[in-house]
Amino acid sequence: MKNIMCEYTAKDFKKGQPRWCPGCGDHFFLASLHKAMAEIGIAPWETAVISGIGCSSRLPYYMNTYAMQTIHGRAAAISTGAKVANPDLTIWQISGDGDGLAIGGNHFIHAVRRNINLNMILLNNRIYGLTKGQYSPTSPRGFVSKSSPYGTVEDPFRPAELCFGARGRFFARTIATDDAGTVEVLKAAALHKGASVCEVLQNCVIFNNGTHDAIAKKEDRARNAIYLRHGQPMLFGENNEYGLMQEGFGLKVVKPGENGITEKDILIHDAHCMDNTLQLKLALMEGPDFPIALGVIRDVEAPTYEEAVHEQIEEVSSKKKYHNFEELLMTNDIWEVK
Amino acid sequence: MSQEVKVIEKHDVVIRFSGDSGDGMQLAGNIFSTVSATVGNDISTFPDYPADIRAPQGSLTGVSGFQVHIGADKVYTPGDKCDVLVAMNAAALKTQYKFAKSTACIIIDTDAFQKGDLEKAEFKTGNPIEEMGIQQDVIAAPISQMVKDCLAGTGMDNKAMLKCRNMFAVGLVCWLFNRDLKIAEDFIRDKFAKKPDVAEANIRVIHAGYDYGHNTHASVAHTYKVESKVAVPGRYMDITGNKATAYGFIAAAEKAGLKLFLGSYPITPATDVLHELSKHKSLGVTTVQCEDEISGCATSVGAAFAGALAVTSTSGPGVCLKSEAMNLAVIMELPLVVLDVQRGGPSTGLPTKSEQTDLLQALFGRNGESPMPVIAAASPTDCFDAAYMASKIALEHMTPVVLLTDAFVANGSSSWKLPKLAEYPAINPPYVTPEMKGNYTPYKRNSETGVRYWAIPGQEGYTHILGGLEKDANTGAISTDPENHNFMCRLRAEKVEKIPVPDVKVQGYVDDADLLIVGFGGTYGHLYSAMDEMNKAGKKVAFAHFTYLNPLPKNTAAVLKKYKKVVVAEQNFGQFAGYLRMKVDNFVPYQFNEVKGQPFIVAELVEAFNKIIED
Numbered sequence: 006m007k008n009i010m011c012e013y014t015a016k017d018f019k020k021g022q023p024r025w026c027p028g029c030g031d032h033f034f035l036a037s038l039h040k041a042m043a044e045i046g047i048a049p050w051e052t053a054v055i056s057g058i059g060c061s062s063r064l065p066y067y068m069n070t071y072a073m074q075t076i077h078g079r080a081a082a083i084s085t086g087a088k089v090a091n092p093d094l095t096i097w098q099i100s101g102d103g104d105g106l107a108i109g110g111n112h113f114i115h116a117v118r119r120n121i122n123l124n125m126i127l128l129n130n131r132i133y134g135l136t137k138g139q140y141s142p143t144s145p146r147g148f149v150s151k152s153s154p155y156g157t158v159e160d161p162f163r164p165a166e167l168c169f170g171a172r173g174r175f176f177a178r179t180i181a182t183d184d185a186g187t188v189e190v191l192k193a194a195a196l197h198k199g200a201s202v203c204e205v206l207q208n209c210v211i212f213n214n215g216t217h218d219a220i221a222k223k224e225d226r227a228r229n230a231i232y233l234r235h236g237q238p239m240l241f242g243e244n245n246e247y248g249l250m251q252e253g254f255g256l257k258v259v260k261p262g263e264n265g266i267t268e269k270d271i272l273i274h275d276a277h278c279m280d281n282t283l284q285l286k287l288a289l290m291e292g293p294d295f296p297i298a299l300g301v302i303r304d305v306e307a308p309t310y311e312e313a314v315h316e317q318i319e320e321v322s323s324k325k326k327y328h329n330f331e332e333l334l335m336t337n338d339i340w341e342v343k
Numbered sequence: 344m345s346q347e348v349k350v351i352e353k354h355d356v357v358i359r360f361s362g363d364s365g366d367g368m369q370l371a372g373n374i375f376s377t378v379s380a381t382v383g384n385d386i387s388t389f390p391d392y393p394a395d396i397r398a399p400q401g402s403l404t405g406v407s408g409f410q411v412h413i414g415a416d417k418v419y420t421p422g423d424k425c426d427v428l429v430a431m432n433a434a435a436l437k438t439q440y441k442f443a444k445s446t447a448c449i450i451i452d453t454d455a456f457q458k459g460d461l462e463k464a465e466f467k468t469g470n471p472i473e474e475m476g477i478q479q480d481v482i483a484a485p486i487s488q489m490v491k492d493c494l495a496g497t498g499m500d501n502k503a504m505l506k507c508r509n510m511f512a513v514g515l516v517c518w519l520f521n522r523d524l525k526i527a528e529d530f531i532r533d534k535f536a537k538k539p540d541v542a543e544a545n546i547r548v549i550h551a552g553y554d555y556g557h558n559t560h561a562s563v564a565h566t567y568k569v570e571s572k573v574a575v576p577g578r579y580m581d582i583t584g585n586k587a588t589a590y591g592f593i594a595a596a597e598k599a600g601l602k603l604f605l606g607s608y609p610i611t612p613a614t615d616v617l618h619e620l621s622k623h624k625s626l627g628v629t630t631v632q633c634e635d636e637i638s639g640c641a642t643s644v645g646a647a648f649a650g651a652l653a654v655t656s657t658s659g660p661g662v663c664l665k666s667e668a669m670n671l672a673v674i675m676e677l678p679l680v681v682l683d684v685q686r687g688g689p690s691t692g693l694p695t696k697s698e699q700t701d702l703l704q705a706l707f708g709r710n711g712e713s714p715m716p717v718i719a720a721a722s723p724t725d726c727f728d729a730a731y732m733a734s735k736i737a738l739e740h741m742t743p744v745v746l747l748t749d750a751f752v753a754n755g756s757s758s759w760k761l762p763k764l765a766e767y768p769a770i771n772p773p774y775v776t777p778e779m780k781g782n783y784t785p786y787k788r789n790s791e792t793g794v795r796y797w798a799i800p801g802q803e804g805y806t807h808i809l810g811g812l813e814k815d816a817n818t819g820a821i822s823t824d825p826e827n828h829n830f831m832c833r834l835r836a837e838k839v840e841k842i843p844v845p846d847v848k849v850q851g852y853v854d855d856a857d858l859l860i861v862g863f864g865g866t867y868g869h870l871y872s873a874m875d876e877m878n879k880a881g882k883k884v885a886f887a888h889f890t891y892l893n894p895l896p897k898n899t900a901a902v903l904k905k906y907k908k909v910v911v912a913e914q915n916f917g918q919f920a921g922y923l924r925m926k927v928d929n930f931v932p933y934q935f936n937e938v939k940g941q942p943f944i945v946a947e948l949v950e951a952f953n954k955i956i957e958d
Contacts, residue, residue, distance in 0.1 A: 021820075050803045055645070058811070065808055066821065071800035073648060074810035075641075076671050082638040083668075086645025086653070087800075089631060090604050094649060094800055112641070115634040314631075318624045325625035330594045333626060334761050337580040338533065340381040 015039035018049055020069040030130060030181035030207030031061050037184050038064075038097070038126075041191035047095045054097045055084045057104035060135050061128035061207070064099045078109030081116040084123050085310075092122070092311045095195070102129045102143040106162050110142070114171040119310040120199040124191070127164055128181075128205045132213035150212075165288035165302070168202045169281050175201040176288060177301040181208070182221050186232065186299055193301045199309050219292050220299075231296040233287060235276040235304070238268060241296050248272075249287075249296075256286050258295060276304040349565040350521060355414035356569055357422030358516060360509070361439040362431030364397055364407045367509035370534075371429070372409035374513050377581055378526045379413040380758045383571025386581065387412045387723075387868065388756045389421035389942065394611075394695045401455075401463040406438045415570045419722075419868035419875075421755060423944045426567075427519065429512045431455060431486075433464035433471055440475055448480045448563060450515060452508065454487035480563055484555060486511045493551040494544055507548040514552020521568050524553055575760060582759040584723035584752035585612075588682060589619035591730025593626055594762070596652040598731075599738055599770035604651035605630045606642035608661065611694040612750040613684035616656040640665035640681065647677040648809065650799035652734055656682040659701045660691065662708070662745075670709040672743035673835065675809040676786070676795050678772065679743040680733045684753045687940040696940025697750035699864055699914040705745040706893055706922065712832040714839040716740070717892040719747040719864030724759040726752060729890065731767060738772045740842050741794050747892075749914075751942050752865040772797055780804035784819040786831075793838035844891035846898040851878055856885035858956050859906035861932065863889040863919050866943055870912055873948035882956060889919075900927045910935055910955050912948065933958075 018039045025031045042052065052070040056062035058077035065072035071094075075083050084098040098116075105113050105127045116123060132150065133139040139152035143164065147156040168176050175197045177190040187205065194201035206217045215221075220230040224243075231241035231249065239249040240261075248271035250259050259266045278284065284303040290296060327333050358375065360368040369390055376386045391408040398405030412422040428443040430436035432455035443449060461471060468474045472481055490511050494504045510531075517524055528546050535542035556566075582590070596603035607617040607630065621630045629651070633639045640655045647653035657665060662683050672679045685701045687693025705717045716736050720729035726748055733746040775783055775798040785807045788795045798805035807819060815822035816831055849859070851874050862870040867888050874886040887902050889895070903909055903923065911920035912935035920934050933955050935948065 048803070050806050051801055053648075053800050065810070068808075069806060071806050072808040073675070074808065074812065075644070076667055076811050079637065079641040079668060079671075082633070082641035083645035083648075085638070086604065086606055086631070086642030086647075087649040088645075089629060089642070090602065090646035090651040090653070091649035091799075091801065111634050112638055115638070314629060318627060318629070321624035322627075328625055330590075330597045330626070330764050333590070333593065333623065334580070337582075338377060338530065339578050339580050339761070340377075341578050342383055342576050 013043040013046060013048070015043045018042045018069050019067065021067050023067050025060060025063070026211055028208070028210040029060070030209070031064065031128065033181040033184065034128060034187065034205055034207060035064060035067055037181070037187035038191060040184070041188045041195070044188065045192055045195045051093065052095045052097070053087060054099060055087065056080050056099035057109060058135070059101040059104045059133070061101040062099060062104055078104055078107070079112060080104065081109060081112035081123070081125065085116050085119070085121050088121050088123055089311045089314055092315060097124045097126060099126050099128070102127065102131060102141045103133050106142045106164065106167065114167060117168055117171040117173045117200045117202060120174060120307055122198055122309040122311060123200055124194045125200055125202045126205060127202060128207050129164060130207045130209040130213055131161075131216050132209050134209050134212055138212035163289055164202070164204045165285065169285050169288070169303070173202055173303065174199045174305045174307045175301075176204070176284070176303045177201070178204045178206065178288070178299050180206040180217055180220055180226070180299065183223070183226065183299070190301060193304065197304055199307055220297055229292055229296055230299050233274045233276070233298050233300040233302055235274055235301065238271040238273055240271060247296075251283075256290065256295070276301050279305055348560050348563070350568050351565045353567050353569050354416070355412065355418055356427070356520070356567060357410060357412045357425040358427040358429070359408055359410045359425035359439060359442050360429045360512065361406055361408040361435040362509070363400055363434070364393060364395070364405050365400070366431045367506065368407055368409045368431070371509040371513045372411050373581070374527050374530055375516055376411045376413065376756070377530050378517065378522050379411075379569070380579065380581055381526045382523070384413040384569055385416065385418045386756070386758050387418045387421045389751065390754050392695055401432055401434055401460050403434045403438055403464060406435045408439055408442070410442070413569055415572045419871045420942065420945065423946055427516060429516065431508060431512065433460040433466060436471060437464045437466070437475070440477065443479060445479065448482065448519070449477065450482045450484070450512060452486035453483045454485050482515070482562055484515070489551060489555060490548055493547055497544060499544060507545050510545045510548040511552035514549040515556045517549070518553045518556030519563070519566050521566055524549060578761045579758045580761065581756050582724060583615070583754060583756040584720065584726040584748055585615035585684065585754065586619050587724055587726035587759065588720070588730045588746070588748060588753070589616050591727040592620070592652070592654050592680070592734060593623060593628065594727070594764055594767065595731045595734030595770060597626070598764060598767060599652060599734070599772060601650070601652040601738070603628045604643060604646035604653045605656060606633050606639040606646065606653070607631070607656045608633050608636045608639045610636070610658045610661050612686055612753050613656045613658045613661070613682065615753070616682060616684070636661040636664035637668060640668035643679055644668055644672050644675070644677060647672065647679050648800065652738060653678065654680045654682060656684070658684050658686045659688050659704065662701060662704055666709045669715070669743050670711065670713050671811050673709070673713050673715060674811055674813070676741045676835070677743070677809070678737035678741055680730070680737050680746055681743060682730070682746045682748070685747060685749040687938070693940040695750060697865065697914065697942065698938050698940060699749060699866070700918070700938060701747065702863075702892070702915065702918040702922065705747055712836060714836045715893065716742060716744045716839055716842055717747060718744065719890055719892055720752055721864065721867035721888060721890055723752050723755045723757045725867070725890070727759070727762065735768065735770045736842055738770055739794070740792070740838060741773060741797060742839060747864055749865040774799075775802070775805055783807060784817065785809055786814055786816055786819050788834070793834060793841055840894050842894055844894055844896055847887050847889055847896040847902055849885050849887045849902055850874065851885040852883040853885055855883060856906055857883045857908060858885070858952060859903070859909045860884060860886045860952065861889070861903070861909055861911045861923070862913060863892060866912065866914060869943035869945055869948060872945045873952060876945060876949050877952060882953070884952065892922075895926055899923070903927050903930050903932075908933060908955060910952060912943070914938060914943070
């Protein structure tokens, strides 16, 4: 429901003074979200921002919209109920890696599977900040933290893999320090009808400082990340000197112009391809051998849950002969005592 | 055989149909109860089924029973023991005989008492009647064979024919009670409207059962007649507690002008509410079968925020999982109804059996000061009113409400006079007013009721945030101020305390009873019957039954302190008694406590209460 008549600015969505640590990635993300919402143009009062528990889940307090900060892990489920009950609301669901993938993992995958039309933001700093520094389900194996002084002995979730495993129709990634990239991804998420999962890589200055350093700065991003855009060749590097091509069942980083490789060999990104095989491969790329994929990696259409629910209500309503309580009673075996 | 059998007039009778889980005993019971209700008897039914879906055929664990109590006047329970026991196989006779009165008539299908059947039922001899020492009249009929003979030539296969055995029993029972088969025929034609062949086969078998009784007099000395005296004129239907609960929510949503939303996860014995509400899309009902119990409640909290009448349905183990999200609704002050169809616990416990052991969980089973209204339905038909009132309280007082029913009232049924929605009280949620536009904060409240105002998202000028963190009473911002927290906890508690609930009624010898029986929820019928029986025997007994448990009715202390002796009878180890003692100074009741998973037995209650009077 775009409000064409009314122009909004980021200020219209701002409220209060954020109380995250100075330098926290959440500050960056919040600013980008305000900006994206203004550009999307849906009224603050037609928008709800719903979070769970954790540092990033404080975000709704800084939104001049309808909002709820709920309980740990349940934001996806609570958002599901709100969206199904009132499909006209635009809902942004905010979770961290602990909220969304540990205690709330079940709700996360099922909201994605059902394809509820939610903008699902996963702020991933690979650490539990609010409880002061325990490893999270996205911390790498061997990660040393207060609750893993000798290193973790478990492998992390890769959010994209989880999303794709739950039949995710939209997956995008951005890093909080990249305002333009984040705004672009958020707008794409809002435009996508269905569950839009955005992984926002974000730094925790206190407990996991530097976790995304390889791509935090613009100049590093040029080398260590690739911006994927639908229909564009997969080129990266300071001067786009590198590219990605397919080799066998895998991907390969190549230099066009070398070893007989030309731009024609470079993959063109197809975010709308129903088959997610290559999209998943792109989403799982890691350094140092591969660039980290940013931007909209997958964006395919599918019926949304709440639309299907309301279509079914209408369809059944047109066929059934009872439409109020009185008429419902009459569908039973009734006898009369005179 | 030409001689007419004598007809004995009875005030009320209890019939228990029993057989394998797949034998269609529930349908048999339903047909007979409907036939009886249609001619104006009052009815109360109770299914007693095993937890297994299909236990091995003919085994002792696979027996399912369906008890029907019909009366000339009002009946309050499905009855302790039966006047007629139908046992469709040897295992049924073995397990169900204990429910037969000493004067009962027992009907068995001799074709299901063959060597193999007797072995499966763990009989040691070839004569089960003698082995069990059965003295009552037994109508031993080769039912299976007669069904096959009756359906020969229809082209049905053996299996399909034997599926109609239950109808033979219905026919025989209809003869025994001098019932008109026309009503049964109508019922079956309606039930199998899409399968007319099946309907006609069943009708043939019902007639065969009836004729068998009529022609042979079935070796009984007499048949029965139960007159119809009850009956306030009007239209009636037979309804189970779970269905009545679902109807109560539908009615409340319509009255309030809101959409009904149910978030749920299947769990025995509450699942039928999910089934029932899922059918009624043409009433705009939305049901979401969630990924777990937590989500069932969490989606409902989301739906409440978005402006629906939100309900989540479950049983005790599900309440454990929902309690965190229920508490969120407490602090966010959102309307929500949590239906707990209680079953035997702890843990998975007795999934298909009934208890009242979740009372303290409903009242107190959450962290923090977490006041929540609690209502308990007294009977299958009372589930409608209880669900309606739970919804009304939730919506008008902006609070989650726990509605307690139990497996007994949920699965049991009674005849129900169709309600007129127009006669039910209005439901007026405390919506924001235009004057609040622009300066609304969510925790400002009506000074009289203590209720906050409800701003449904999508309205300009009322944006706000709710959350699980404590909020400032005025601004709605996060607050850890000690005085504010103390104040907010008190406000939430007072809001619930201020909810108006009707006084508890005392029945029986109101002024001079020697004993007051006190109960709550689904034991109403049994406790009432116990009082009735004792008073008829010359005792002076009164009875106070509670539906509203939090807040308690204002006259609670006065009622409890009025009588010399009070007994609190409940299907737990004294949860209600303990709660009342907490609320009423110097209240020291006698207690009757039992957790057997089965309804109370009136005779046992009477015996126990008589002892208390003599004590």
